[in-house]
Amino acid sequence: MSAVAVEEVTKQWGETRAVDGVSFTAAAGSLVVLLGPSGCGKSTTLRLIAGLEAASAGRIRIAGRDVTHLPPARRGIAMVFQSYALFPHLTVAENILFGLRVRKVPAAERRRRLAKVAGLLGLERLLERKPAQLSGGQQQRVALGRAIIAEAPVCLMDEPLSNLDAQLRHEMRREIRALQQKLGMTMLYVTHDQSEAMSMADQVILLRGGRIEQDAAPAALYDRPATAFAARFIGTPPMNILRSADAGVLLGIRPEDIVLAERGDVAARIGAIEYLGADSTVTCMLGGETVLARVQGRVGLPAGAAVRLSWPRERVHLFDAATGRRLDDTMSPPPAAAQELGERVAAAAGG
Amino acid sequence: MRRFEPQIQGWLLLLPAAVLLVAFTHYPAVATVWHSFFSTARGGRAAQFIGLDNYRDMMDDPVFWQALRNNAVFALGTIPVSIALALLMALWVNGRILGRGMLRLAFFTPTVLPMIAVANIWLFFYTPGYGLIDQLGSLFGLPEHNWLGNRDTVLGCLIVVTVWKEAGFFMIFYLAALQQISPVLGEAAAVEGAGRWYFFRRVTFPLLMPTTLFVLVNAVINSFRLVDHVVAMTKGGPDNASALLLYYIYDVGFRFWDTGYAAALTVVLLVILAVLALGQFLILERRVHYQ
Numbered sequence: 087m088s089a090v091a092v093e094e095v096t097k098q099w100g101e102t103r104a105v106d107g108v109s110f111t112a113a114a115g116s117l118v119v120l121l122g123p124s125g126c127g128k129s130t131t132l133r134l135i136a137g138l139e140a141a142s143a144g145r146i147r148i149a150g151r152d153v154t155h156l157p158p159a160r161r162g163i164a165m166v167f168q169s170y171a172l173f174p175h176l177t178v179a180e181n182i183l184f185g186l187r188v189r190k191v192p193a194a195e196r197r198r199r200l201a202k203v204a205g206l207l208g209l210e211r212l213l214e215r216k217p218a219q220l221s222g223g224q225q226q227r228v229a230l231g232r233a234i235i236a237e238a239p240v241c242l243m244d245e246p247l248s249n250l251d252a253q254l255r256h257e258m259r260r261e262i263r264a265l266q267q268k269l270g271m272t273m274l275y276v277t278h279d280q281s282e283a284m285s286m287a288d289q290v291i292l293l294r295g296g297r298i299e300q301d302a303a304p305a306a307l308y309d310r311p312a313t314a315f316a317a318r319f320i321g322t323p324p325m326n327i328l329r330s331a332d333a334g335v336l337l338g339i340r341p342e343d344i345v346l347a348e349r350g351d352v353a354a355r356i357g358a359i360e361y362l363g364a365d366s367t368v369t370c371m372l373g374g375e376t377v378l379a380r381v382q383g384r385v386g387l388p389a390g391a392a393v394r395l396s397w398p399r400e401r402v403h404l405f406d407a408a409t410g411r412r413l414d415d416t417m418s419p420p421p422a423a424a425q426e427l428g429e430r431v432a433a434a435a436g437g
Numbered sequence: 438m439r440r441f442e443p444q445i446q447g448w449l450l451l452l453p454a455a456v457l458l459v460a461f462t463h464y465p466a467v468a469t470v471w472h473s474f475f476s477t478a479r480g481g482r483a484a485q486f487i488g489l490d491n492y493r494d495m496m497d498d499p500v501f502w503q504a505l506r507n508n509a510v511f512a513l514g515t516i517p518v519s520i521a522l523a524l525l526m527a528l529w530v531n532g533r534i535l536g537r538g539m540l541r542l543a544f545f546t547p548t549v550l551p552m553i554a555v556a557n558i559w560l561f562f563y564t565p566g567y568g569l570i571d572q573l574g575s576l577f578g579l580p581e582h583n584w585l586g587n588r589d590t591v592l593g594c595l596i597v598v599t600v601w602k603e604a605g606f607f608m609i610f611y612l613a614a615l616q617q618i619s620p621v622l623g624e625a626a627a628v629e630g631a632g633r634w635y636f637f638r639r640v641t642f643p644l645l646m647p648t649t650l651f652v653l654v655n656a657v658i659n660s661f662r663l664v665d666h667v668v669a670m671t672k673g674g675p676d677n678a679s680a681l682l683l684y685y686i687y688d689v690g691f692r693f694w695d696t697g698y699a700a701a702l703t704v705v706l707l708v709i710l711a712v713l714a715l716g717q718f719l720i721l722e723r724r725v726h727y728q
C-alpha cells in the first residue's frame with residue numbers, strides 16, 4: 087500500500103488550473119520530490135495533500151485512508167514551510183513542542199521526545215533561545231524538529247532549503263535525507279532545484295503547467311527523459327535539442343556525452359569556453375545552432391577554433407517535434423538507424 | 438577652545454526646539470507645581486505661599502473625591518471594554534469576509550468624528566421620550582428614561598459614548614499588527630491541530646502584546662484626558678455624578694478661577710498618570726515580545 091496516493095487531483099482558481107488532473111503515488115518510506123519550474127503547481131500540490139487547500143476535483147489518500155475532506159491535523163502529516171513558520175515569541179523548545187501540547191501529550195512523554203529530537207538535530211544547546219537568535223540553518227533545524235517530533239508517517243516539505251546559502255544547503259540536503267531514511271518517514275519534498283531532486287530523491291515527479299511531465303526515479307529521468315522539457319530540465323548544462331533533417335523529430339544530446347576530438351563526425355567552431363574547475367562548458371557553433379559540450383578540465387583551444395564533435399550513437403535521444411514526447415518509447419523500431427544519426431545532425435546543421 | 442566648537446554648534450542647532458519645548462511644556466509643568474503651593478490672588482490680595490494647604494483642602498473636598506471615584510469607574514468601564522472590542526473587531530475584519538472594506542470603514546468612522554459631533558449624536562440617542570433609545574424601548578413597552586439626568590445612569594452613558602468613539606481607533610492599531618502576523622503561522626498551527634481559540638491564546642495574542650501595551654497606555658491616558666463629551670453632554674451633572682477629574686480641574690480653574698487649587702489638582706492628575714503609565718510599562722514589559 088502506498089503511503090500517499092493522489093488521484094486525478096485538480097485545483098482551480100477561477101480560470102487558472104494550478105494543478106490539473108495530477109495522479110501519483112508515493113511508496114511508504116520513500117522520498118518523493120516534486121520538481122518543476124516556478125509556478126508549475128508544486129506548492130499547490132503539496133498544500134492539497136496537507137489539506138491547506140481544498141481540491142476542486144480528485145481524491146487524496148494517505149495510508150489508504152481517503153483524506154480529501156479532512157482538516158490538516160487529521161491527515162497524519164507533518165509539514166516544513168519554506169519560511170519555517172516558527173513562532174517568534176516561543177523558545178526553540180516550545181516551538182518544537184507546540185503540536186504535542188496541542189494534542190495534550192503528557193509532560194514526561196514530551197520531555198522524552200524533545201530530548202530525542204534535539205539530540206538528532208543537534209539543538210540541545212539552543213532550546214531556550216528565541217527564533218530571532220538563531221542562524222538560518224538553525225531555524226531550519228527547528229522547523230525540521232517540529233515536523234519530526236509529531237512522528238507523523240508522512241512529512242511534507244516546501245522548498246525547505248531555499249533560504250540557505252549554497253554550502254549549508256548541501257549539508258542540510260544530506261542531513262534531511264539521512265534523517266528520512268533513519269526514521270523511515272515517507273517524505274514529499276518540493277524543490278525547483280534539479281540537483282537537489284537528483285541527489286535526494288527515490289522518485290522524482292516533474293511538473294509543468296500543473297501537469298505531470300514525468301514520474302520516475304532520478305536515474306530514469308536522466309537516462310530516458312520522457313519529453314524534451316524533462317530532458318532540458320534535468321542536468322547542467324541542459325541537454326542540447328537539435329532540429330533534424332526529418333522535420334518531425336528532435337534530437338537530444340547531453341553536453342557531457344559530447345566529445346571534442348580531432349576526428350569527429352561533425353565539424354564545429356568554438357564560440358565560448360566557461361571554465362568551472364573540474365570541467366568546462368564549451369559553446370560550439372554548429373552551423374546555425376548552438377551546442378553545449380561539457381568536457382573535463384581545461385580546454386586548450388581559443389574561441390573561434392575549429393573542432394570536430396562526436397558522441398556515442400546510443401546516447402542520442404529522439405523526441406517528437408510536435409508533442410515533445412520521447413520517440414523510441416512509442417515507436418519501434420526507432421525511426422532511424424543509429425548509424426544515420428550523425429549524418430542527420432550534420433545535415434540539419436548544414437555542416 | 439576649538440574642541441568645544443562642534444558641541445556649541447550642536448547646542449545651537451538644538452536651541453529652537455529646546456526653547457519651544459521649555460516654553461510650552463517644561464516651564465508650564467514646573468510652574469503648575471510651583472503655583473500649587475500658593476493661594477489664588479483675589480481682589481487686590483496677592484498670591485501667598487501657603488505650602489501644602491491646597492493639598493490639605495483637597496483631602497477634605499468631597500467633589501474631588503467624587504471626581505476621582507467617577508474617573509476610576511470611567512477608566513475601568515472604558516478601557517477593558519474598548520480594548521476588547523477593538524481586538525474583536527480587528528480579528529473580524531482581518532478575516533476573509535465579504536465587504537470587509539466597508540466594515541473597516543464603519544468601525545473607524547466614530548474615530549474620525551470630532552468628539553463634539555459624537556456628543557451631539559449621542560445626546561439625541563439619550564434624549565428622554567423621542568431619543569433613539571427611548572423610541573426603541575417604547576417598542577417593547579419600556580417606560581421613558583432620562584438617561585443623562587439620572588445620577589445612576591449618567592456615568593454609564595458617558596462610558597458607552599467613549600467606548601463607541603475609542604474602539605475603532607484602537608482597532609486600527611490591532612488591525613495593523615494582525616497584518617504583520619504571517620498567515621503561514623496559522624497554517625503551521627493548523628497542521629499541528631491547534632484550534633482557533635488555542636491559536637489565538639498561544640500565538641496571536643502574545644504577538645499582539647506590544648500593540649496591547651501601546652493601546653493600553655493610550656486608553657489610560659485618554660480616560661483621564663478626554664472631557665469634551667462631559668462639557669458637551671452633562672457639564673459634570675447631575676450633582677457631580679459625571680464629573681471627571683480633568684473636568685473638575687476645568688471647573689475650578691476657569692469657572693471659579695481658583696487657579697492655585699486648580700494647579701494642585703493638576704499636579705495630582707499628572708502624578709496619577711505618570712504612576713499608571715510607568716506601572717504598565719514595568720509590569721507588562723516583561724511579558725511583551727518585540728519582534
Ligand SMILES: Nc1ncnc2c1ncn2[C@@H]1O[C@H](COP(=O)(O)OP(=O)(O)OP(=O)(O)O)[C@@H](O)[C@H]1O
Nearest residue numbers: 099102104122123124125126127128129130131278
Ligand atoms: N491563492 C491563489 N489564487 C490564485 N492563483 C494561485 C493561488 N496560489 C497559487 N496560484 C497560481 O497557481 C499556480 C501554481 O502556483 P504554485 O504556488 O503551486 O507554484 P510553485 O510550483 O510552488 O512555484 P514556486 O516554485 O514559484 O513556488 C501559479 O500560476 C499561481 O499563480
Ligand SMILES: [Mg+2]
Nearest residue numbers: 128129130244
Ligand atoms: Mg512554491
